[in-house]
Amino acid sequence: MKSTLAIAFLTSLLMAVPAAAGNPSKTPHSHEIDGEAAYKANCTRCHIAIHTYSARSERTMISHMRVRANLTKDEADAIFQYMAGEQKPKAAPTHTAKGAAIP
Amino acid sequence: MMTRTFLVALIGLSMGSFGWADNPNKPDDNTTPPSAETSVSPLPTITGGLVFNSTFTPGTQSYSPVVNPIVLVPLGNRFLFESEYNVNSDLTRDHGAWNPRQLNREIEYMQLDYMVNPHLTIVVGRVFTPFGIYIERYHPEWIRDLQVAPIIFGISHQQSMGAELRGAVHLNSKVDLTYTGFYAFNSTINYFTGDRGLGGRTSLFFPEKGVEAGFSYNRRLGDNRFNLYAFDGTWNMKSIPLDLRTEVFKTGMLGNGYWVEGAYRLNKHSHNSFLRKSQVVLRGEQYFTPSAADMAMTSMSGMMMGDNFLPDQNTTRGFAGWNYWVSDAVKLSFAFGRSFALGENQNIYSLGITYRFATGGSEK
Structure with a gap:
């Protein structure tokens, strides 16, 4: 009985979450994610040193991190754009707040 | 019956999810607009x-080289195959005599x-059975702050076969x-073993504060059926x-x-390049063995989970460590610890080098 309740709870939770996410009105910021902010909020929580790779490899590694670190697609894209774009943090072993390595 | 119920729920959820899936014909599909960068094909x-x-x-020295490759193969933009392998050798010298060399291979x-x-x-x-934050985020050697994993990683370092x-x-x-929710079935296939179970982890993350609080629940449905609960918290100030x-x-x-760990980077407090590349770490932890009644229900093999072995008596441990980044890919780690257990108080020193x-290709 406990197991059935646990399954029901888990399934309900998992169904409710994407359903909520699927409502655009509840995610007004999905188009406005700041790559640098997303990078600092998510990547630097675990990674300290940075090494950047080719854009195609970084694309792959960020997809990996999207799954591993429970990022949304928008966050992953914004982080990739930040890392690959003009704002990309320098490869510096000085461990500034921007430092990160993926994965 | 329960398995069937869950599978039906899983299939239903999966089918329902297609309704939420990105529709390329829909202009407003709740995704970041494509750009030159996002159109880069993954490699x-x-x-x-x-x-x-x-x-x-005291009396024992252990040397452990580890190779930890992760293979990532993107299959289009929606599928990713990923696999992590762990090959390590344990060279232990115990009171002057070398133990037999071991070569361990595992599909993580x-x-x-x-x-x-x-x-x-x-x-x-x-998959890694989702239980707590350490197995989900911090266990890779190039990420963890101390090379010696927390004692209770012996509980959470567990893999499952399932979805x-x-x-x-x-x-x-x-x-x-x-x-993260999972359902796992029983598997006895070599390199792909796993117990039946279900559960998951959920957390609230406050990005501006750098705070995350998570809760995990697992129900093991193998020979012994029991529940596991975990709370985890992180705060990146x-x-x-x-x-x-x-x-x-x-x-x-x-x-x-439980374990509590603090890691402090010295980059903001010195112009000295050595200190700027350094980090100090402190960890305190305790492990309490199961009650006599629980132990009687648990076979010893059930006590040994993952790579780590759980102590057979209550243990308190403290560590102080120092990390130094030689470059952005190479980290040196040193730690001193003291373990307290009845009749087995001892010092622990660890020294490690990690190359990620x-x-x-490197920088474009």
Whole structure:
């Protein structure tokens, strides 16, 4: 009985979450994610040193991190754009707040 | 009956998810607009770490080279095959005599990810059983702050064969909800073993504060059926470069325990290049063995989970460590610890070097 309740709870939770996410009105910021902010909020929580790779490899590694670190697609894209774009943090072993390595 | 119920729910959820999946014909599909960068096609990549760890306790020296490659193969934009392998050798000298050399090989995980929509990914294969934050985020040697894992990692370092649903949702501009749910079946296939079970982890993440609080629940459905609960918390302070992390496990049959860790980077407090590349770490932890009644129900093999062995008596441990980054890919680690257990108080020294690598070329 406990197991059935646990399954029901888990399934309900998992169904409710994407359903909520699927409502655009509840995610007004999905188009406005700041790559640098997303990078600092998510990547630097675990990674300290940075090494950047080719854009195609970084694309792959960020997809990996999207799954591993429970990022949304928008966050992953914004982080990739930040890392690959003009704002990309320098490869510096000085461990500034921007430092990160993926994965 | 229960399995059938869950599978029906899983299939229903999966089918429903297609309704939420990105529709390329829909202009407003809740995704970041495509750009030159996002249109970059992903490249198969091998990344991971090379590690050499050594630990010293009175009378015993242990040397452990570890190769930890992660293979990432993107299959289009929605599928990703990923697998992590762990090959390590344990060279131990015990009171003047070398123990037989061991070569351990393990598939940490081998999974196929299907990114259904921006907030949901379905994962199938051999996965890390989601339980707590350490197994989910911090266990790779090139990420963990201390080379010696917490004692209770012996509980959470567990793999399952089955399916996962995972993702995140922005509840509002200040709070994210992350979730991971899994169902695992029993498997006795070599390298792909796993017990039947279900559960998951969910957390609230406050990006502006750098705070995350998570809760995990597992129900093991193998020979012994029991529940496991975990709470985890992290706080990456914004005002000072201090990271705080903790996990608390209540698992009954496998014992209970917790660890608290603080890691402080010295980059903001000195112009000295040595200090700027350094980090100090402190950890305190306790592990409490199962009650006599629980132990009687648990076979000893059930006590040994993952790579780590759980102590057979209550243990308190403290560590102080120092990390130094030689470069952005190479880290040196040193730690001193003291373990307190009835009749077995001892010092622990650990020394390690970690090299993190990835194929695919360096800076563009």
